Amino acid sequence: xxxxxxxxxIKSDDGRAKVQNYCQWIRAKEIAIDGFVLTEHxxxxxxxxxxxxxxxxxxxxxxxxxxxxxxxxVLVFGVNDALxxxxxxxxINLRLEQVIExxxxxxxxxVPCHPGRKRVGMAAHLEEFGIPKGVTIVEVYNGGSRGExxxxxxxxxxxxxxxxxxxxxxxxxxxxxxxxxxxxxxxxSELELVEALQGRDFKALKxxxxx
Amino acid sequence: MSxxxxxxxEFGVELPTFQPDTSLANVKKFAIAAGxxxxxxxxxxxxxxxxxxxxxxxxxxxxGFLSAMIHNWAPGAEIxxxxxxxxxxxxxxxxxxxxxxxxxxxxxxxxxxxxxxVTNDAQExxxxxxxxxxxxx
Numbered sequence: 001x002x003x004x005x006x007x008x009x010i011k012s013d014d015g016r017a018k019v020q021n022y023c024q025w026i027r028a029k030e031i032a033i034d035g036f037v038l039t040e041h042x043x044x045x046x047x048x049x050x051x052x053x054x055x056x057x058x059x060x061x062x063x064x065x066x067x068x069x070x071x072x073x074v075l076v077f078g079v080n081d082a083l084x085x086x087x088x089x090x091x092i093n094l095r096l097e098q099v100i101e102x103x104x105x106x107x108x109x110x111v112p113c114h115p116g117r118k119r120v121g122m123a124a125h126l127e128e129f130g131i132p133k134g135v136t137i138v139e140v141y142n143g144g145s146r147g148e149x150x151x152x153x154x155x156x157x158x159x160x161x162x163x164x165x166x167x168x169x170x171x172x173x174x175x176x177x178x179x180x181x182x183x184x185x186x187x188x189s190e191l192e193l194v195e196a197l198q199g200r201d202f203k204a205l206k207x208x209x210x211x
Numbered sequence: 212m213s214x215x216x217x218x219x220x221e222f223g224v225e226l227p228t229f230q231p232d233t234s235l236a237n238v239k240k241f242a243i244a245a246g247x248x249x250x251x252x253x254x255x256x257x258x259x260x261x262x263x264x265x266x267x268x269x270x271x272x273x274x275g276f277l278s279a280m281i282h283n284w285a286p287g288a289e290i291x292x293x294x295x296x297x298x299x300x301x302x303x304x305x306x307x308x309x310x311x312x313x314x315x316x317x318x319x320x321x322x323x324x325x326x327x328x329v330t331n332d333a334q335e336x337x338x339x340x341x342x343x344x345x346x347x348x
Contacts, residue, residue, distance in 0.1 A: 025223065173315075
């Protein structure tokens, strides 16, 4: 199963895509993904139920979050009530160690995203803060990467022995599925996604978009 | 192909790519007309002294290019909104490609939503956004 693990909808302040249009686009353009995870900036979307939309289009639609730490932005998968009580998702100065520990304690997984990017990526902060404890997975393919950002991310992952995921970081409809992650089994829930990530049996993909 | 009626618009259709004139002479003309005659838009050397990669294309000029692309495609369209997110600067005298694709059609109201991207030759997205346009039935 192939999931785009990093997408934003109009729930994010800079997101411009309606979830229904992501679904429509994936099917109309035959994008080679089976679903996506909505990782809204600095929040978890407790309200939306995308299961009817997912069923209508035969896609898996899951929810996560993208939070902000001193090492840059971090995707969080497996968000639950306990995790939301453990730290303030709106805080733009979270400690990465705190996020990772809270995820471990509450059955979630933290994944630094676009780590090769200046300012908001983890690699840019290693010299100042050192190698953070507890990171096991990073996003090595990001659909919004420019220049050498993905290479920097992959190099860091290779050096530190991190596994890599891929995500489009889509903010507009037509960017969904540019990068994704392939898992060996089916994933239908946030819990199954966490188990699959913890199972370490996945690989990051770049997906060519056909005209 | 020019679009004149909503019935001609299909979900997922790509607008013809538009390559804007980003020459220093053209940007200077725009900057003067807009009252934004700052060296950061009209003088590469002065812009570099400010720590910029070169003279920048003003954001409102980029939005103008996006509007021009839409009107090249649908001359009679009424542009209600051009909503842009600037991810990286667009530098004067560099080549950019403006693309648009239809991502939503409201058959009742006639409103069409278009994804917009400005990319460079390396296919890096510098600006993205959406436009909402009204096209007559």
